[in-house]
Amino acid sequence: MAKDITLHWASGSPPCWRVIIALEEKNLKGYNQKLLSFDKGEQKEKETLDINPRGQVPAFKHGNNIVNESIAACLYLESQFKSRGPSLIPDSSEEQALMYQRMIEILNLQQRLADVVLYTRRIPEEERHDSAVKRNREALSAEFKLWESYMHKGGPYMAGKNFTLADVIVFPPIAFSLRLGLSQERYPKLTEYYNLAKERPSIKATWPKHWLENPQGMDLFKDL
Amino acid sequence: MAKDITLHWASGSPPCWRVIIALEEKNLKGYNQKLLSFDKGEQKEKETLDINPRGQVPAFKHGNNIVNESIAACLYLESQFKSRGPSLIPDSSEEQALMYQRMIEILNLQQRLADVVLYTRRIPEEERHDSAVKRNREALSAEFKLWESYMHKGGPYMAGKNFTLADVIVFPPIAFSLRLGLSQERYPKLTEYYNLAKERPSIKATWPKHWLENPQGMDLFKDL
Incomplete structure (x- = not known):
């Protein structure tokens, strides 16, 4: 298959x-x-x-x-492959709503991550502005705060009691953010979610090899 | 209900x-x-x-x-509301694959539309560059060409023979683009798709009122 x-x-x-x-x-x-x-x-x-x-x-x-x-x-x-492995779409309409919402909404965070991380790759030198860098970082910080506020409303997973497609889709950018230095002190609920979800066997088994070899990423986000 | x-x-x-x-x-x-x-x-x-x-x-x-x-x-x-109205998710794996792909892929076009249409709203005057405007328009043009190339491979709808969620999601930005002057001559397949889908009763019944009153939008995209 x-x-x-x-x-x-x-x-x-x-x-x-x-x-x-x-x-x-x-x-x-x-x-x-x-x-x-x-x-x-x-x-x-x-x-x-x-x-x-x-x-x-x-x-x-x-x-x-x-x-x-x-x-x-x-x-x-x-x-x-609905019947293989666990169902990743919850039965209750409440969890389904939250699952669909979060799995698409994460694209806002992803966009703002790219605006910060890929700025020098995407914007030619003569078009760069410190004010734009500052604005992009503020927008990313606001986005992290929003996601922190979302956590543990009916959790512990992203859409409620069950591990769903929302976790499959939202976890990787959250893990990426913590690797790039997002403060565990300032984002305790996101960190708690990260610590829970990283033990999921599917996530543990697929952890990026070079992250294991070099667990410390950059400190790019530490002041956000 | x-x-x-x-x-x-x-x-x-x-x-x-x-x-x-x-x-x-x-x-x-x-x-x-x-x-x-x-x-x-x-x-x-x-x-x-x-x-x-x-x-x-x-x-x-x-x-x-x-x-x-x-x-x-x-x-x-x-x-x-699966059992109300027509099913908007096709049965065949082939059409399902195309439906999911196009319904998420359209976000690339949407992002590039925003980069062009909202440029002056989003970028402060002192950070604007003609070179950025030109690059954004070129990226949008490349995006339109890609979507033109996607059309009518097994059509006539976005994911094949049936009207699906892909049409519900992709049609509005396509209609928006044509309203802003996208060339019907240069994009004949997108135009053909537009002319077909706009007759769908759900689309006809919900056509934006101010578009009916003033069918001509700006000529913003006519040279793309």
Whole structure:
């Protein structure tokens, strides 16, 4: 079954990690995979472009079906392999509402992470402004505060009592943020959520290898 | 049933229109609604903030369940009212893959639309650069070309033979783009899709009123 699946991915990329966690939850092992290096720009090579015309990872294929957007791939995997592994969509309308809301809402945080982390990569030197850097960091800080305020309303998981697609999708950017120095003291509820969810077997088994080897990331977010 | 639903919205906002189309497809009429004016900043008033802490629309509530992200609200409505109206999730894995992919992938187009349309609103005057405006327009143009290339591979709808959630979610930004002057000559397949989907009863019935009164938008995109 997993032999029909191909995944091109990069280690530590939150979108890639989502798909890897979903595959693990659905007990799909032994799929074809290709680990790419962003530094070498390997996601722009033909073999990946043939799956994902944007030249981005994840690039995901199941049989002839291509689903490259990570949130879409998680929804697709849950739908196609509903009866394998635990159900990742809760039964109650209350948890479902929160699951769908958080799994899409996380894109706001993701956008603001990119605005800060990728600023010098995306904005040419002659267009850079300290005021823009400051504004982007403030927007990211406001976003972290919002997510901190969301935690543990009916938790402990992202959408309530159960581990759902919301956790598959939201956990990787939260883990990425803590790795980049987000203060555990200033964000105790996000940290508590992180400490709980990182013990989930699917997450533990798929932890980015270079994060294990070098657990300390940059201190980029420590004053946010 | 619809009496439990509240929607705060703005006319012509693609994210709001998605939720309105989904409600129409699911034959949910007579819900509580509040039409807001962006010009007056009404989305920042307490009644809306109580539903959507981001001060954005749509602000959507069903009973006590809040789902403000438009894609999330469409997924939620289809899940909660599966047996009302047509099924908006196709049975075949092929169409499902394409549906999930396109419904999330459209966020790339949406982001690039915002980069162009909201540039002067979002970037303070002293930080603006002609080179950034040019780059944003080129990125939007590349995005339109990509979507043009996607059309009619197994169409005529966004994910294949059937009208699905992908159409509910992708159609509004496409219609918005054509209203802002996207060339029907240069994008014949997107235009053909637009002409087909705009006849869908749920879309016809919910066409933004001020677009009917003033069908000509700006010429902002005509050279893209």
